Amino acid sequence: MALKEKLHQLKLKYQGKKMAPAFNALHTFLYTPNETTHSGAHVRAADDLKRTMNTVILSLVPCLLFGMFNAGYQHYSAINGFPENFSLFEHFLTWDNFWVGVTTVLPLVIVSYGVGLAIEFLFAVIKGHEVEEGYLVTGMLVPLIVPVDTPLWMLAIAVVFGVVIGKEVFGGTGMNILNPALTIRAFLFFAYPTWMSGDKVWVHEAVERAGTADAISGETILGSLAQGSDYSYSLADMFYGFIPGSVGETSTLLILLGGLFLIFSKIASWRIMVSAVIGALAMGLIFNGIVDAGWLPEYSKFYSLMSFPFWQHLIVGGLAFGIVFMATDPVTGSQTNKGKWYYGFFIGFLSVMIRVFNPGYPEGVFLAILLMNVFAPTIDHYVVKGNIKKRLKRLKTATIYPKASDEVDSLKTETA
Amino acid sequence: MALLSKKDANLIKDPLADNNPITIQVLGICSALAITAELKASVVMAISVLFVMGVGNVVISLIRNIIPSKIRIIVQLVVVAALVIIVDQVLKAFAYDLSKTLSVFIGLIITNCIIMGRFEAFALGNGPRRAFLDGIGNALGYGVILVIVGFFRELLGSGTLFGIKVLGDPIAKTGLYSIGYENNGFMIIPPAALIVVGVIIWVQRSRNRALIEEA
Numbered sequence: 001m002a003l004k005e006k007l008h009q010l011k012l013k014y015q016g017k018k019m020a021p022a023f024n025a026l027h028t029f030l031y032t033p034n035e036t037t038h039s040g041a042h043v044r045a046a047d048d049l050k051r052t053m054n055t056v057i058l059s060l061v062p063c064l065l066f067g068m069f070n071a072g073y074q075h076y077s078a079i080n081g082f083p084e085n086f087s088l089f090e091h092f093l094t095w096d097n098f099w100v101g102v103t104t105v106l107p108l109v110i111v112s113y114g115v116g117l118a119i120e121f122l123f124a125v126i127k128g129h130e131v132e133e134g135y136l137v138t139g140m141l142v143p144l145i146v147p148v149d150t151p152l153w154m155l156a157i158a159v160v161f162g163v164v165i166g167k168e169v170f171g172g173t174g175m176n177i178l179n180p181a182l183t184i185r186a187f188l189f190f191a192y193p194t195w196m197s198g199d200k201v202w203v204h205e206a207v208e209r210a211g212t213a214d215a216i217s218g219e220t221i222l223g224s225l226a227q228g229s230d231y232s233y234s235l236a237d238m239f240y241g242f243i244p245g246s247v248g249e250t251s252t253l254l255i256l257l258g259g260l261f262l263i264f265s266k267i268a269s270w271r272i273m274v275s276a277v278i279g280a281l282a283m284g285l286i287f288n289g290i291v292d293a294g295w296l297p298e299y300s301k302f303y304s305l306m307s308f309p310f311w312q313h314l315i316v317g318g319l320a321f322g323i324v325f326m327a328t329d330p331v332t333g334s335q336t337n338k339g340k341w342y343y344g345f346f347i348g349f350l351s352v353m354i355r356v357f358n359p360g361y362p363e364g365v366f367l368a369i370l371l372m373n374v375f376a377p378t379i380d381h382y383v384v385k386g387n388i389k390k391r392l393k394r395l396k397t398a399t400i401y402p403k404a405s406d407e408v409d410s411l412k413t414e415t416a
Numbered sequence: 417m418a419l420l421s422k423k424d425a426n427l428i429k430d431p432l433a434d435n436n437p438i439t440i441q442v443l444g445i446c447s448a449l450a451i452t453a454e455l456k457a458s459v460v461m462a463i464s465v466l467f468v469m470g471v472g473n474v475v476i477s478l479i480r481n482i483i484p485s486k487i488r489i490i491v492q493l494v495v496v497a498a499l500v501i502i503v504d505q506v507l508k509a510f511a512y513d514l515s516k517t518l519s520v521f522i523g524l525i526i527t528n529c530i531i532m533g534r535f536e537a538f539a540l541g542n543g544p545r546r547a548f549l550d551g552i553g554n555a556l557g558y559g560v561i562l563v564i565v566g567f568f569r570e571l572l573g574s575g576t577l578f579g580i581k582v583l584g585d586p587i588a589k590t591g592l593y594s595i596g597y598e599n600n601g602f603m604i605i606p607p608a609a610l611i612v613v614g615v616i617i618w619v620q621r622s623r624n625r626a627l628i629e630e631a
Contacts, residue, residue: 151596153596153597154598157600165611165614169614169618187602190601190602190605191600191601191602191603192598192600192601193601194598195598
């Protein structure tokens with residue numbers, strides 16, 4: 001308790017000073033504030049914004065750890081070949097693999113948090129408001145959705161861009177139109193495409209070794225499909241995540257667990273997740289149907305992506321990760337329950353569509369989510385309007401007691 | 417500035433800062449997006465617009481009393497179109513490569529809202545001397561933003577200025593590129609111009625709070 005008391009005293013000392021917001025952010029990060037309201041009715045719940053954010057981070061930790069091991073696994077497998085009799089403890093959960101993860105993934109996490117929080121603190125001090133917690137989740141998402149060898153200075157620039165242009169100019173956490181993590185990803189993708197796609201970026205050291213005798217590569221499954229070539233990963237590999245890809249997006253199993261955790265802690269919307277899955281399956285089924293009907297000649301460049309079994313879209317690439325952790329962002333998604341269904345459905349639908357029709361963007365997920373982020377307020381607007389219309393209709397046919405008063409007539413003419 | 421009275425001087429000074437056609441009135445955005453990927457194109461565009469606006473404003477101002485007001489837009493269009501064709505032909509004759517880079521956008525100066533806006537708002541109601549100053553001022557205000565945007569987009573997007581490799585050679589890996597720097601492909605695509613213009617507006621407004629509208 002001594003530390004807590006000291007922090008409280010320090011807070012009083014800094015009150016009203018310019019640096020107060022920066023201090024308060026640290027102060028309430030671990031402890032509840034010592035002042036409470038004394039009057040009126042209040043919801044007494046522990047889950048404030050910090051707690052919400054921490055829960056999401058908790059659900060991301062398995063993905064992060066898996067990503068660290070996978071970074072090493074992909075690296076060594078690209079050099080020595082994939083093990084024939086794969087055993088989890090012998091080939092995957094090894095110290096060697098973990099060490100590669102520590103040296104490649106941890107710097108990404110540190111840069112992401114360091115740069116992002118520095119900007120948050122800077123803006124809080126300049127604008128004189130409390131530091132907002134929004135970056136806690138973004139900072140964790142960012143390293144998980146970039147290739148393992150992303151140069152750190154690129155990541156730093158992208159984080160500056162994403163936080164300032166994607167969030168702060170709109171008024172900070174809660175006011176942003178676009179998901180900041182995806183803004184960062186999109187910026188990286190358009191600014192440095194050679195580091196964000198191709199067969200060299202998904203495996204640690206592949207870029208440095210390119211052109212030498214030790215050259216290694218690892219193409220993602222979607223990348224292989226876009227070129228019409230084969231891939232050698234089994235369905236189990238895809239589901240458990242032993243495939244090349246962005247750091248944290250590969251393991252559908254752990255994403256699923258994280259998603260269930262978020263649903264049971266009521267932090268993420270199950271409606272968005274379910275409808276996005278439905279949307280992806282629907283689009284995949286349409287494409288499979290076109291192929292089955294024989295409308296698409298085999299030499300078409302879309303053939304291998306369109307004939308990819310519809311449900312497997314969910315376990316390759318970043319679709320699962322996007323649906324669970326990005327689409328459900330409460331700030332940028334739809335707010336109404338009905339709107340969430342439309343919003344989620346189109347995310348899934350468009351993701352698969354972009355994947356198939358634009359092989360240049362094998363990861364259509366981030367584009368689909370950003371696009372629907374823009375449309376989310378419009379969807380909500382029409383849902384709310386539709387509801388008002390429905391209730392007005394109900395009112396028109398309703399009998400209002402007492403029948404014989406003048407007020408009823410005036411009410412009816414008013415609403416008519 | 418002894419040449420100009422204070423009122424006249426403001427005709428040139430205002431559009432450069434507090435009444436800038438791009439950042440305050442938000443006009444002429446299309447061309448600011450389209451041709452600012454290179455600094456050279458931005459400068460040529462700025463000079464072209466300077467010529468068209470300076471001369472155009474004077475011409476409209478001279479004939480302002482004999483234009484029937486019902487067809488004034490058409491008359492204005494004819495004047496701009498004539499001037500733009502002159503610019504276009506001069507570019508084709510003396511700077512053919514550049515004219516190919518700018519392609520259709522020189523022709524589209526005709527539709528630049530800043531020009532029609534100044535004709536309507538100023539040249540039709542003022543004498544040729546003041547109209548000239550106003551045209552020059554607004555064209556300079558437009559040009560300044562174009563050059564700033566072009567500077568940042570070419571420097572960050574291609575690592576060059578006026579085509580000169582100021583940051584080193586990206587292929588031979590000299591200069592900044594030898595330590596791993598890479599050009600930012602995002603700055604080449606048109607949306608980047610919107611963001612750069614947005615940042616300029618942000619800077620301008622935080623320096624001069626009077627520009628911020630009541631919410």
